[in-house]
Amino acid sequence: MWIAVAEVRDAGVVGVVVYLAQAIGVxxxxxxxxxxxxxxxxxxFRRRGxxxxxxxxxxxxxxxxxxxxxxxxxxxxxxxxxxxxNQSRFEANVEPDPDDPSDLVVTAAIEPVD
Ligand SMILES: CC(C)(COP(=O)(O)OP(=O)(O)OC[C@H]1O[C@@H](n2cnc3c(N)ncnc32)[C@H](O)[C@@H]1OP(=O)(O)O)[C@@H](O)C(=O)NCCC(=O)NCCS
Numbered sequence: 731m732w733i734a735v736a737e738v739r740d741a742g743v744v745g746v747v748v749y750l751a752q753a754i755g756v757x758x759x760x761x762x763x764x765x766x767x768x769x770x771x772x773x774x775f776r777r778r779g780x781x782x783x784x785x786x787x788x789x790x791x792x793x794x795x796x797x798x799x800x801x802x803x804x805x806x807x808x809x810x811x812x813x814x815x816n817q818s819r820f821e822a823n824v825e826p827d828p829d830d831p832s833d834l835v836v837t838a839a840i841e842p843v844d
Contacts (some may be wrong), residue, residue, distance in 0.1 A: 731748060731750040733749075734788060735747075741772075744771060745769075746768070747766065747785060749764065749765060749788040749792060752764075752767075764788075764789060764798065764801040765802050766785060769781060785801075785820075799839075801838050804830070823837040823838075824836050824837075825837075
C-alpha cells in the first residue's frame with residue numbers, strides 16, 4: 731500500500747491518496763488491479779484540481795510499478811463530488827457494486843499522451 735500527499739506552502743498537507751494493488755473478484759482468478767482505497771482533500775482546498783492530481787499521481791505510480799490496467803475504486807452512490815470528478819476527468823465507467831448496494835464500482839483509466 732502506498733500513500734501520496736499534496737502539500738501547499740504555508741498550509742501543509744491539503745490532500746491524501748491511499749492506493750494499492752488489490753485482488754479483484756475471487757471468481758475472476760483474483761486478478762490484481764490498481765485500486766484507490768481512499769482520497770481526500772481538505773475542504774478549503776477543494777475545486778482546485780488537487781483530487782484529480784492525487785488520483786492521477788497514484789495511477790501513474792502504480793503503472794510505473796507494473797500494476798496496470800484500469801484503476802478501480804468504490805464510491806458511495808451519493809458522493810456526487812467524487813462521481814463527478816471521475817466522470818469529468820477520467821470518463822470513468824460506473825457499475826453497481828454486487829457486494830454493497832450503497833456503492834458503485836468506478837473504473838478509470840489514463841491514456842498515455844505523446
Ligand atoms: C472528492 C474530492 C476528493 C474531490 O477533490 P477536489 O480536489 O475538490 O477535486 P478536483 O478539484 O480535482 O475536481 C475536479 C472535478 O471534479 C468535479 N467536482 C469535484 N467536486 C465537486 C463538487 N463538490 N460538485 C460538483 N463537481 C465536483 C468537477 O467536475 C471538478 O472540476 P471543476 O472544479 O473544474 O468543475 C473532495 O471533494 C473530498 O475530499 N471529498 C471528501 C472525501 C471523499 O468523498 N473522497 C472520495 C471517497 S471515494
